[in-house]
Amino acid sequence: MSSVLxxxxxxxxxxxxxxxxxxxxxxPAALIGSTILLVIAFxxxxxxxxxxxxxxxxxxxxxxxxxxxHPVGLDDGGIDMVTLLMWGARVSLIVGFAATFVxxxxxxxxxxxxxxxxxxxxxxxxxxxxxFLVIPDVPLMIVVAAIWGPSLFHIVIVIGILxxxxxxxxxxxxxxxxxxxxxxxxxxxxxxxxxxxxxxxVLPQVAPxxxxxTVLTVAVAIFDETALSFLGLGDPSRTSLGKVIENAFERAAxxxxxxxxxxxxxxxxxxxxxxxxxxxxxxEDALNPRLRVAHLSxxxxxxxxxxxxxxxx
Amino acid sequence: xxxxxxxxxxTAFALVTVFVAVTLNFAxxxxxxxxxxxxxxxxxxxxxxxxxxxxxxxxLDKSKGAQYxxxxxxxxxxxxxxxxxxxxxxxxxxxxxxxNTLPMVLLGTLFAIIIGTLTGVIAAWRRGTPTEALxxxxxxxxxxxxxxxxxxxxxxxxxxxxxxxxxxxxxxINPSFWTxxxxxxxxxxxxxxxxxxVLYGEYTLIVRSAMLETLGEDYILTARAKGLKPWxxxxxxxxxxxxxxxxxxxxLSLGYIVAGAILIETVFSWPGIGRAVYDAxxxxxxxxxxxxxxxxxxxxxxxxxxxxxxxxKLDPRITE
Numbered sequence: 001m002s003s004v005l006x007x008x009x010x011x012x013x014x015x016x017x018x019x020x021x022x023x024x025x026x027x028p029a030a031l032i033g034s035t036i037l038l039v040i041a042f043x044x045x046x047x048x049x050x051x052x053x054x055x056x057x058x059x060x061x062x063x064x065x066x067x068x069x070h071p072v073g074l075d076d077g078g079i080d081m082v083t084l085l086m087w088g089a090r091v092s093l094i095v096g097f098a099a100t101f102v103x104x105x106x107x108x109x110x111x112x113x114x115x116x117x118x119x120x121x122x123x124x125x126x127x128x129x130x131x132f133l134v135i136p137d138v139p140l141m142i143v144v145a146a147i148w149g150p151s152l153f154h155i156v157i158v159i160g161i162l163x164x165x166x167x168x169x170x171x172x173x174x175x176x177x178x179x180x181x182x183x184x185x186x187x188x189x190x191x192x193x194x195x196x197x198x199x200x201x202v203l204p205q206v207a208p209x210x211x212x213x214t215v216l217t218v219a220v221a222i223f224d225e226t227a228l229s230f231l232g233l234g235d236p237s238r239t240s241l242g243k244v245i246e247n248a249f250e251r252a253a254x255x256x257x258x259x260x261x262x263x264x265x266x267x268x269x270x271x272x273x274x275x276x277x278x279x280x281x282x283x284e285d286a287l288n289p290r291l292r293v294a295h296l297s298x299x300x301x302x303x304x305x306x307x308x309x310x311x312x313x
Numbered sequence: 314x315x316x317x318x319x320x321x322x323x324t325a326f327a328l329v330t331v332f333v334a335v336t337l338n339f340a341x342x343x344x345x346x347x348x349x350x351x352x353x354x355x356x357x358x359x360x361x362x363x364x365x366x367x368x369x370x371x372x373l374d375k376s377k378g379a380q381y382x383x384x385x386x387x388x389x390x391x392x393x394x395x396x397x398x399x400x401x402x403x404x405x406x407x408x409x410x411x412x413n414t415l416p417m418v419l420l421g422t423l424f425a426i427i428i429g430t431l432t433g434v435i436a437a438w439r440r441g442t443p444t445e446a447l448x449x450x451x452x453x454x455x456x457x458x459x460x461x462x463x464x465x466x467x468x469x470x471x472x473x474x475x476x477x478x479x480x481x482x483x484x485x486i487n488p489s490f491w492t493x494x495x496x497x498x499x500x501x502x503x504x505x506x507x508x509x510x511v512l513y514g515e516y517t518l519i520v521r522s523a524m525l526e527t528l529g530e531d532y533i534l535t536a537r538a539k540g541l542k543p544w545x546x547x548x549x550x551x552x553x554x555x556x557x558x559x560x561x562x563x564x565l566s567l568g569y570i571v572a573g574a575i576l577i578e579t580v581f582s583w584p585g586i587g588r589a590v591y592d593a594x595x596x597x598x599x600x601x602x603x604x605x606x607x608x609x610x611x612x613x614x615x616x617x618x619x620x621x622x623x624x625x626k627l628d629p630r631i632t633e
Contacts, residue, residue, distance in 0.1 A: 131333050134617050139609045143341055146594045226459045227576055231591055245462060259469055266462030274457035
């Protein structure tokens with residue numbers, strides 16, 4: 001359907017990086033999103049230093065009420081919730097970023113290869129992508145986690161292996177257009193090899209989009225980890241935010257009236273996902289307005305980019 | 314003629330995908346190290362004879378290739394194996410679960426489509442006003458919430474006024490049709506509402522984007538210039554075209570919604586397909602897990618095909 005749209009005059013390539021900065025300044029959504037993420041990331045990174053209590057020390061009664069000393073109360077083991085939240089965010093973010101790294105590596109490679117070489121390579125790689133796209137990710141994660149046993153490493157690998165399809169598609173489309181640009185053709189005419197063209201000319205062009213996509217994938221990975229933990233397939237030895245929710249649910253926090261043990265961790269996950277969606281969405285908008293709807297895909301079900309479905313782009 | 318071509322191509326792709334999914338399903342459960350069936354023949358204190366007998370019973374003494382062929386043959390006959398947990402055929406279990414899931418999922422999706430379209434249209438039409446900011450913010454908020462957590466929040470809010478678990482009140486003995494119906498309706502409210510709210514956020518954002526794109530078209534300008542009422546423009550000119558991508562997205566998401574219902578059904582103890590997956594994981598009921606996974610994959614593939622064909626029907630310009 002993109003073919004019927006009248007193409008707006010596109011800004012020169014040079015302003016791409018500038019566009020990201022300008023967008024951050026002008027777009028309140030991006031600003032709010034990045035503030036949320038920075039604050040949470042700060043707490044998560046420095047959790048060992050700034051967490052008020054020990055992660056495994058009981059500091060009060062089971063499900064102790066929120067008080068001045070413990071602003072969010074205590075959990076089922078009498079552990080301070082603020083401490084749990086900081087450590088939980090740390091583990092969740094690690095899972096999110098590690099899984100995203102795996103998916104970015106796979107998706108980026110597939111996207112660049114398919115887009116750059118085109119032809120048979122493109123057809124085969126995109127077919128494979130299509131197959132991965134229709135596998136429902138949460139059920140497969142459940143199956144794999146159930147068979148391999150719960151561990152953080154398995155979760156990261158499974159999420160990473162399943163999430164790369166969106167990245168591959170977006171990057172492929174971008175690489176296809178970059179490949180046809182004059183300076184790339186010129187570099188090829190000057191005798192530059194494939195590797196040099198990809199590394200020096202193509203990658204720098206698609207990198208911002210890859211990063212925007214990454215931010216969105218982090219949100220999906222964190223959501224998936226929370227879901228797996230809730231189903232009892234999380235790593236039992238690691239306190240992720242999903243684990244905190246699951247623990248509170250399992251130990252009947254709701255019927256004990258201990259809302260503080262279950263509301264904050266979920267709200268924190270929602271905040272992280274919100275932050276990622278805001279930042280990633282605005283970045284993608286700034287970089288590639290034609291993919292406006294693609295970033296809605298962060299969820300249990302991945303939707304395809306509306307504009308330029310598949311090969312049309 | 315290209316249309317028929319397109320339909321055949323997409324259908325063939327769907328069939329091949331199903332085959333890939335079936336193979337994956339076989340490989341995941343049989344070839345993975347320490348998989349279910351190998352564990353089974355490693356019963357503690359089992360005599361070698363028992364081990365052999367178990368292996369023979371589950372066909373593990375044959376080669377992987379032979380096992381694969383047997384698996385395919387059984388699948389064609391609709392035999393998904395027997396559940397470890399209740400010793401019923403997996404296909405029977407799945408059918409019961411699916412029948413329970415569908416009303417809940419459909420009700421929630423319907424809610425999301427209606428509310429989501431409405432708020433999406435309003436947000437696009439009132440662009441740049443506080444109304445839009447409010448709609449988009451709340452949609453993004455619901456969109457970001459972990460599904461099961463939202464369910465738990467609803468339980469906290471509605472505990473006492475609405476039933477928070479199960480599908481029926483088991484203490485009702487021989488209820489009249491009307492009582493039974495009311496009981497069901499009360500039980501279905503919270504799970505459906507959870508699903509509806511999660512999806513509503515997503516649908517609102519999609520409808521808004523599609524509407525914004527459509528509202529920028531020249532024919533909308535023409536309609537305005539003709540002096541048509543705003544509502545007429547939205548209804549007759551903008552919405553129809555905006556619903557084009559939305560319709561396919563809804564069809565596309567249906568397959569994943571069934572999968573996404575796992576979390577909701579776990580929270581609300583709804584005896585559907587998602588709950589079946591959860592129980593199968595807890596009880597290490599591998600035939601059941603395998604069957605459910607296959608069913609979920611096939612439903613996603615099926616709805617993908619529906620989405621593709623629907624898109625083609627609505628917008629014949631697409632031929633790829």
